[in-house]
Amino acid sequence: xxxxxxxxxxxxxxxxxxxxxxxxxxxxxxxxxxxxxxxxxxxxxxxxxxxxxxxxxxxxxxxxxxxxxxxxxxxxxxxxxxxxxxxxxxxxxxxxxxxxxxxxxxxxxxxxxxxxxxxxxxxxxxxxxxxxxxxxxxxxxxxxxxxxxxxxxxxxxxxxxxxxxxxxxxxxxxxxxxxxxxxxxxxxxxxxxxxxxxxxxxxxxxxxxxxxxxxxxxxxxxxxxxxxxxxxxxxxxxxxxxxxxxxxxxxxxxxxxxxxxxxxxxxxxxxxxxxxxxxxxxxxxxxxxxxxxxxxxxxxxxxxxxxxxxxxxxxxxxxxxxxxxxxxxxxxxxxxxxxxxxxxxxxxxxxxxxxxxxxxxxxxxxxxxxxxxxxx
Numbered sequence: 489x490x491x492x493x494x495x496x497x498x499x500x501x502x503x504x505x506x507x508x509x510x511x512x513x514x515x516x517x518x519x520x521x522x523x524x525x526x527x528x529x530x531x532x533x534x535x536x537x538x539x540x541x542x543x544x545x546x547x548x549x550x551x552x553x554x555x556x557x558x559x560x561x562x563x564x565x566x567x568x569x570x571x572x573x574x575x576x577x578x579x580x581x582x583x584x585x586x587x588x589x590x591x592x593x594x595x596x597x598x599x600x601x602x603x604x605x606x607x608x609x610x611x612x613x614x615x616x617x618x619x620x621x622x623x624x625x626x627x628x629x630x631x632x633x634x635x636x637x638x639x640x641x642x643x644x645x646x647x648x649x650x651x652x653x654x655x656x657x658x659x660x661x662x663x664x665x666x667x668x669x670x671x672x673x674x675x676x677x678x679x680x681x682x683x684x685x686x687x688x689x690x691x692x693x694x695x696x697x698x699x700x701x702x703x704x705x706x707x708x709x710x711x712x713x714x715x716x717x718x719x720x721x722x723x724x725x726x727x728x729x730x731x732x733x734x735x736x737x738x739x740x741x742x743x744x745x746x747x748x749x750x751x752x753x754x755x756x757x758x759x760x761x762x763x764x765x766x767x768x769x770x771x772x773x774x775x776x777x778x779x780x781x782x783x784x785x786x787x788x789x790x791x792x793x794x795x796x797x798x799x800x801x802x803x804x805x806x807x808x809x810x811x812x813x814x815x816x817x818x819x820x821x822x823x824x825x826x827x828x829x830x831x832x833x834x835x836x837x838x839x840x841x842x843x844x845x846x847x848x849x850x851x852x853x854x855x856x857x858x859x860x861x862x863x864x
Contacts, residue, residue, distance in 0.1 A: 586656055586659060587622070587659065587663060587726060587727065587728055589622060589623075589624050589728075590624065591624060591625040591626075591651075592622060592623075592624070592625070592651075592655045592656060592659060593622065593623045593624070593625040593633060593635060593644075593649050593650065593651055593655055594620060594621070594622055594623075594649070594650040594654075594655040594658045594659055594662075594728075595617040595618065595619055595620060595621045595622075595623075595644075595648060595649060595650075596619070596620075596648055596649065596650045596658070597617075597619050597648045598619065599618075599619065599757075599759055599760055599770065600616040600617060600618050600619070600758060600759040600760075601616060601617040601618075601619075601621070601644050601645070601648045601649070602615075602616055602644065602645075603615040603616055603617060603635070603637070603640050603642040603643070603644055603731050604642055604643045604644070605642055605643075606642075606643060607629070607630065607632035607634075607643040608632070608643075611642075611643060614640060614642050614733070615637075615638075615640045615642065615731045615732055615733045616731060616732060616758060616759065617637060617644065617729075617730075617731040617759075618729060618732075618758060618759025618844070618846075619759060620658065620659075620662040620728070620729060621637065621728065621729040621730055621731055621759075622637065622659060622728035622729065622730060623635035623636060623637035623644070623649075623730070623731065624636045624637070625649075625651060628646060628651075631645060631646050631647070632644070632645060632646065633645075633646050633649055633651075637730045637731035638730035638731045638732065638733070639731075639733055640730075640731045640732075640733060659728055662728070662729075663726045663727065663728055664697060664698070664726065664727065664842075665697075665698035665701070665724055665725070665726055665727075666695050666696065666697060666698060666724070666725060666726070666727040667695070667696045667697075667698050667706050667708060667717065667722035667723070667724050668693065668694070668695050668696075668722060668723050668724075668725070669690055669691065669692050669693060669694045669695075669696070669717075669721065669722055670692065670721055670722060670723055671692060671721040672691070672692055673689045673690070673691060673692075674689065674690050674691075674692075674694075674717055674718075674721050674722070675689055675717070675718075676688050676689070676690060676708070676710060676715045676716070676717055676853065677715065677716045677717070678715065678716070678819075678820070679716060680702060680704075680705035680707070680716040681705075685820065687710070687715055687819055687820070687853075688710075688817070688818075688819075688853040688854040689853075689854050690851070690852060690853060690854075691849070691851055694849065694852055695727075696708040696709075696710075696717065696722070697709040697840075697842055697843065698724055699714055701719070701724060702716075702719075703719065704718065704719050704720070705717070705718060705719055706718075706719050706722060706724065709840055709842050709843075710819075710853065711775070711817070711824075711825045711837075711839050711840050711853075712762070712764075712839070712840035712841060712842075713819065713824075732758060732846075732847055744862070746786065746812070746862060747810060747811045747812040747862060748811065750782065750783075750785075750786060750811075750812045750828075750862075751811045751812060751828075751830040751831065751836075753782065753785065754782050754828060754830065754836050755830065755836060755847070757769045757770070757778075757845050758836065758845050758846060758847060759844060759845060759846075760772070760773075760844055760845045761841075761844045761845075762774060762838045762839060762840055762841050762842075762843070762844045762845065763777075763841075764841075765777070765792075767780055767781050767792065768781070769781050769782070773838050773845070774838055775794055775825050775826050775827065775837055775838045775839070776790075776791075776792050776793055776794045776796075776797055776826055777792055777838065778837065778838035778845060779797065779814060779826050779827075779828055779837075780792055780797075782828065783861060786862075788861055790861075794816060794823050794824060794825055794826040795822070795823045795824075797814060797816075797826055797859070798814075798816045798823050798826070798857060798859060800859060800861060801814070801859040801860050801861040802859065802860045802861075803857060803858070803859055803860075804858045804859065804860045805858070806855055806857070806858050809829045809850075809858045810829065810831075810860070811829055811830055811831040812828065812829065812830075812860075812861070812862050813828070813829045813858050813859060813860045813861075813862075814826055814827070814828055814829070814858065814859045814860075814861065815827050815828070815829050815835055815850060815855045815857075815858050816855065816856050816857050816858070816859070817853050817854070817855060817856055818856045823856060823857075825837070827848070827850075829850060829858070830847070833849060833850050833851070834847050834848065834849060834850060835847070835848055835849075835850045835852075836848075
């Protein structure tokens, strides 16, 4: 029986040694009945006392009781004590996230990455990610990643998706500070003071690209030009672009096929670059150059100037604007930007060198006038 009991003691000793390094109990059959509690041991200035004592007491109980059931119980108690020590020595770590993503993916494409309803090239197109847009990767299988990005839940080809350290490295290069409006109607000003001109108003929830934080004022990029908002009415955080939805635009009753077609045609160029003076839908265009090239496909010739384009076609009420109509914006009372209405309260436009061709709320800044070039 002494041999059996000594075996149990040796097992406890071996387990404890794994956790305490140089701590070991020398227990042999000849001295098993005289086991004494070891003194507190210091290792690298760390005191091992309470839990080591618990192991020793359980060991003594196993040696002094000749009942096999008590031996097993003592071993179980030793395991519990050691488990508690592991929890103390290895506190649980919080999952690491990067800009809100726990498994970050970044689109790595020249123009855009298609998001599909299910994996495969025949999957229905439900949206797109512009170059450097971010997503949460849920699963990767057979060359397709199940992702969520913005309002989309779908699949993208892993051929054009950065993952792991490569995604984090790219995100570090492209992440940008964004100011989200937290008040009903925020005034965007020409200068950082309340005495200057109000350029436009933007609604709550609108996201503005930050150029510089200046204490009480934030300098923002407004379609390629600097403007200012009061810091107390926005929340600034670093954010990555996300996918945009393509299939949920509402056109309303009576909208002609040509209006639907021109909007769908324009949307395929989202994410392409902004180039001052440019007219290329793929290599770069400015706001009027983008509209000019879209309409050229439908046989409509326009001048390369937003101010001149505002004098083309027929003026329409902003409340009656329809898909395909042009919407114009001003600065200092002068028209300086044009976008095309695509339905559902949204416009598509070549915004700025920082954002390229994108979709925005029609009221991302206060619209001035609308023009219809389609007669249907």
